[in-house]
Amino acid sequence: MAMYVVGHKIPDSDSICGALAIAYLKNQIGEEAIPTRLGDVSPETQFILDKFGFTAPELKMSYAGEEVYIVDHTEKTQAPDDIDEATVVGVVDHHKLGDLTTSTPLECWIRPVGCSNTIVKMMYDFYNVDIPPAYAGIMMCAILSDTVIFKSPTCTTADIKCVEALAEIAGIEDYKALGMEMFKVKSAVQGTPTRDLVMRDFKDFDMHGNLVGIGQLEVIDLSVFDEIKADLAADIIKLKEEGKRHSVMLLLTDIMKEGSLMLIASDNETIIADAYGVTVENNEVWLDGVLSRKKQVVPPLQDGFANA
Amino acid sequence: MAMYVVGHKIPDSDSICGALAIAYLKNQIGEEAIPTRLGDVSPETQFILDKFGFTAPELKMSYAGEEVYIVDHTEKTQAPDDIDEATVVGVVDHHKLGDLTTSTPLECWIRPVGCSNTIVKMMYDFYNVDIPPAYAGIMMCAILSDTVIFKSPTCTTADIKCVEALAEIAGIEDYKALGMEMFKVKSAVQGTPTRDLVMRDFKDFDMHGNLVGIGQLEVIDLSVFDEIKADLAADIIKLKEEGKRHSVMLLLTDIMKEGSLMLIASDNETIIADAYGVTVENNEVWLDGVLSRKKQVVPPLQDGFANA
Structure with a gap:
């Protein structure tokens, strides 16, 4: 039975890139996984996906009876509406512990760092799985987004080291310039409803x-x-x-x-x-x-x- | 500010040995930590502590205003009564996700394995900290207890490999014999109220x-x-x-x-x-x-x- 890997409602880049990167990792270690999303992809995320040659994960709102791996939150308000009818098999998150509960043991990779994708990198290291350059690229961009190019007070040494390592794998020399390009896309708000x-x-x-x-x-x-x-x-x-x-x-x-x-x-x-x-x-x-x-x-x- | 590392109410060997082992690890990586407990030590746990030369962690029931690292559960019913007035900075657990919530980001090392101490071993490996032989001994005994010497359906390959590695560090040749000795102590129920x-x-x-x-x-x-x-x-x-x-x-x-x-x-x-x-x-x-x-x-x- 394949698990679905999904971030929060109104997905940000961390949710989308995290779902893609975790699903890839799980498939590499023999656990069938399908990345999904709970809403539209933002212009920033679309920029990241285009940059590294990905298409967005499938939109899927209902998970009753399915196995689900949750990315970037532990809040029922941010989870699929029918999450209580699903089996949560894992969580990757970097926020406070929310009100999500389960009836069976699971894995939780939760750390007080700036971005879920920094933790996803730790998972690749733990399982000793190589990160393909394109995946390194989207993971790196998610971290640059969540940490506001390291300016956010949520940014930790682990996030910075992780971006440096991922930039090398992705072959990106000036990751800060790419980060600014990303935030310029994000700043184009005029003309949007x-x-x-x-x-x-x-x-x-x-x-x-x-x-x-x-x-x-x-x-x-x-x-x-x-x-x-x-x-x-x-x-x-x-x-x-x-x-x-x-x-x-x-x-x-x-x-x-x-x-x-x-x-x-x-x-x-x-x-x-x-x-x-x-x-x-x-x-x-x-x-x-x-x-x-x-x-x-x-x-x-x-x-x-x-x-x- | 030192954090307190504490297991659940009516502590079992996993809670006590886990609190000791996590506190030692945290101190090694520069985070001051004090192991505590929420109740009496069982005969089995006392046997383990005596065997490897430990005294029980301090009994401490109230944690208001303190930083707390929770071991072996995420249930409010099993936590200190005033846990809502404390700051939970971390969790190590191998059960279902319970109703504990926090108002700030934290670290959670939760895995679907047979014992919290198997996860504690992963933490030592992650931080690249050597486990002293006595700590390896109590961690190993906690895993043998929780997995019923590998017979429990909760026991995973990770638990078995972990016991084997800890037994080598602790210098215990026949860990199954030690496990049986431990369960014999546990079986001495007559004469107890x-x-x-x-x-x-x-x-x-x-x-x-x-x-x-x-x-x-x-x-x-x-x-x-x-x-x-x-x-x-x-x-x-x-x-x-x-x-x-x-x-x-x-x-x-x-x-x-x-x-x-x-x-x-x-x-x-x-x-x-x-x-x-x-x-x-x-x-x-x-x-x-x-x-x-x-x-x-x-x-x-x-x-x-x-x-x-």
Whole structure:
């Protein structure tokens, strides 16, 4: 019985490249595996796939009765809707431990590093399987994306060493230039429907019984949002109502200035302001130095809801 | 800030030896760590500690405000009572994924093998840290205990290879003989208070909102229970009432005949009989071939409660 290897809903490059790389590894060690995805491929991910000659994994939303290997999360909100009817045989992740549970033993490769693909590289090393150059390329790009070319506070020495090793295997001399090229693709937001932008990298979290959605758009210069910011702000209010969420936040992240403008739609803005120790004006606030949703945005808010 | 390394409540040899071995490894790689325990040391574990010259880790029940490294489970019922006020920095485990969650990224070394200490050995290999012979000895004994000297269906090739490697480091020529000596210590149940026996290796599980406690006593010959079985059966009824549990089961496991007599106290015996496809008479049933609580007893019952 083949297992499906799948990342989270609204897949990012880490989810897509991780699914491809883990499936390849599993097949090499005699465990049949098929990479899949839970949603559309982002422009950044498409750029990576094109660059190294891959097609996107098959779109597959239902996994009842199947064996599933989960990539890049342990949250039921981010998993297939029928995950409780599937058998989770493994997890690779670099986030906090979420509410996913299983009824049988499994393997979990979870490390506090900047990207799931850094852990996937450890798995290749553990099993002593060679990484083909094209796979090294997509894994490297996923790490450059998740760590914002090493600028994110989530980036660790392990991520940097891993990118250097993968760049050599992939035959990429200037990986930082490739990273910037990737972020330029990511910065091309104009002409895209507002909702598509809000949902491009959007994750729902269960924060002590409250549904909280947090989106993020990472760009090279925040001025690309000048003409569309008001539309984005209006749309996250709609999104909050439609999904019966307590709050929706959208992080407009400037990777060069190294900070994020947070747009907020919330039933209780005070809990958010208090969590980050800031004053919110006109439903937005500049968070200097904040690049990482997982390390700098989610934990304070999780604690804020716990203590509310 | 030193982290505490601690196994589950009612610690078994895997929890105690794992805490000692992980703490030693962490200290070697520059992360200060202190092994602790959540309960009394069993006779089997004391035998192992004495054999290799260790004293038991410090008893410590409260971890609020501390960093904690969890060994041998991911279940809140088996964790320190105030685990939500601690920061879980890591997990080593070989069971199903339980309901433990965290608010920050962590490391999880979880594998579907027979014993946590087999995974601890992988950690030593990953960090390229030499295992001192005494540590190799206690790790090896923990694996022999959890795998019932390789007889348990939970035992994998990885566990066997690991025991062989650890035996060489520890300088133990006949590890199977040492394993039998260990199980003889475990079989000396007469003269021990009934409740102490019931609780010696007892784990609570949350099965779809129902609290279910499952104890296990592994012996070389079930005849040691001839005179005390009625007392044990009476005591699990009491234990069920005291803890407001839905069910309490006690597995009397014969490691030579390779099966378990299950004593049952339950609000709904049918759910248990159906889970294992057996007929229960006089609140007990012989389960041929059943040696493993985690692989053969918990999953069918978990599914039974899910579908009830």
